[in-house]
Amino acid sequence: MILCDIGNTNAHLLREGEFVIESLERFLSSVFGGKVYYICVNDSLRQVLKKRENFIDLESFIKIDTPYKGIGIDRICACKSVHEGVVVDAGSAITVDVMSGGKHQGGFILPGLKAYEKAYKDISPRLNFDINREISLNSLPKNTKDAISFAVLKSLVLTIQNIADGKNIYFTGGDGEYLSSFFENGVFDRMIVFKTLLNTVEELKKGKFKC
Amino acid sequence: MILCDIGNTNAHLLREGEFVIESLERFLSSVFGGKVYYICVNDSLRQVLKKRENFIDLESFIKIDTPYKGIGIDRICACKSVHEGVVVDAGSAITVDVMSGGKHQGGFILPGLKAYEKAYKDISPRLNFDINREISLNSLPKNTKDAISFAVLKSLVLTIQNIADGKNIYFTGGDGEYLSSFFENGVFDRMIVFKTLLNTVEELKKGKFKC
Numbered sequence: 042m043i044l045c046d047i048g049n050t051n052a053h054l055l056r057e058g059e060f061v062i063e064s065l066e067r068f069l070s071s072v073f074g075g076k077v078y079y080i081c082v083n084d085s086l087r088q089v090l091k092k093r094e095n096f097i098d099l100e101s102f103i104k105i106d107t108p109y110k111g112i113g114i115d116r117i118c119a120c121k122s123v124h125e126g127v128v129v130d131a132g133s134a135i136t137v138d139v140m141s142g143g144k145h146q147g148g149f150i151l152p153g154l155k156a157y158e159k160a161y162k163d164i165s166p167r168l169n170f171d172i173n174r175e176i177s178l179n180s181l182p183k184n185t186k187d188a189i190s191f192a193v194l195k196s197l198v199l200t201i202q203n204i205a206d207g208k209n210i211y212f213t214g215g216d217g218e219y220l221s222s223f224f225e226n227g228v229f230d231r232m233i234v235f236k237t238l239l240n241t242v243e244e245l246k247k248g249k250f251k252c
Numbered sequence: 253m254i255l256c257d258i259g260n261t262n263a264h265l266l267r268e269g270e271f272v273i274e275s276l277e278r279f280l281s282s283v284f285g286g287k288v289y290y291i292c293v294n295d296s297l298r299q300v301l302k303k304r305e306n307f308i309d310l311e312s313f314i315k316i317d318t319p320y321k322g323i324g325i326d327r328i329c330a331c332k333s334v335h336e337g338v339v340v341d342a343g344s345a346i347t348v349d350v351m352s353g354g355k356h357q358g359g360f361i362l363p364g365l366k367a368y369e370k371a372y373k374d375i376s377p378r379l380n381f382d383i384n385r386e387i388s389l390n391s392l393p394k395n396t397k398d399a400i401s402f403a404v405l406k407s408l409v410l411t412i413q414n415i416a417d418g419k420n421i422y423f424t425g426g427d428g429e430y431l432s433s434f435f436e437n438g439v440f441d442r443m444i445v446f447k448t449l450l451n452t453v454e455e456l457k458k459g460k461f462k463c
Contacts, residue, residue: 151407
């Protein structure tokens with residue numbers, strides 16, 4: 042059995058207890074023997090996968106109690122694993138969601154680190170820098186690379202801190218481990234989406250849902 | 253006499269006491285009778301303007317006391333008009349600089365509002381929204397358009413507020429007036445860059461600089 046969380050840039054796989062991150066191109070050209078249980082936020086890719094016999098889309102089996110209209114299935118899965126606290130999924134975009142008493146309260150979406158880098162590059166070639174991940178957030182930048190890195194990281198950290206207001210913050214996604222290092226109350230959990238996928242597959246196997 | 257602050261998207265002109273914003277394309281095709289004193293952060297455009305006889309590049313005459321390497325001439329001009337406080341120029345990018353005792357202390361660069369919108373659109377068509385400028389920053393978003401708008405504005409406001417630490421904040425640029433509305437200690441001043449340009453032209457006319 043293979044579990045997949047398919048995003049806009051990469052597919053995250055849990056295969057025989059091992060995590061693998063694959064580009065969408067590589068993922069699509071891979072041949073999988075057994076059943077592949079997946080969620081997918083990429084609409085065009087989802088149409089492609091629907092036609093594969095051994096691929097099972099879990100989206101319709103997973104619900105969350107929320108006032109939010111149009112929340113992505115990846116955010117639903119991450120949030121369902123957290124009863125109380127803030128959930129940050131840091132990938133192509135950085136989604137930030139608040140859970141209280143097992144209910145989703147709302148959330149917001151910041152660009153991912155790579156998206157910020159591309160945004161600066163698109164403004165001007167003078168702003169074409171990779172983010173300096175060693176930047177100090179305690180002193181004012183003195184050059185352009187640091188000015189960009191500081192702005193991105195300080196704005197992310199302050200906004201997440203503000204919404205968390207002391208609650209625990211659960212990070213996942215490709216940049217989740219890095220971002221969690223800025224927070225005393227931050228925990229990195231690579232399994233957060235997969236916990237929900239695993240539970241759903243178990244319930245499916247028990248015949249809880251009518252397919 | 254015409255004064256110009258030429259950015260990466262638009263040219264801001266002060267012509268006979270009147271402010272005009274022109275697209276770069278329109279600006280380049282305009283015919284100006286008298287002398288045009290300008291600064292320009294767009295390198296390729298600067299090369300073009302150098303060949304025009306009635307265009308005078310003011311950059312080499314304007315200096316600031318700063319430990320920052322590679323600060324843009326537009327930021328220098330805005331900062332030179334502020335002795336004490338934070339200077340925010342909100343255009344294609346949003347530059348945030350700290351002035352203390354007439355000295356530039358450092359600063360950082362956030363993407364401009366349009367650059368954020370493009371960054372989201374580039375991540376996924378699901379995130380293709382214009383920022384909702386009426387968004388409340390006091391309640392958690394409940395749909396994707398608000399989730400994006402809240403994230404952009406909350407992160408901008410918190411980061412600028414944090415660096416200002418109660419000092420006055422002087423806004424300029426195309427989105428300066430709008431952003432200033434989020435700050436009790438915020439002042440919008442369309443003239444902030446032009447004050448320095450005007451002073452420099454006066455000094456030039458007095459023969460202060462050797463051309």
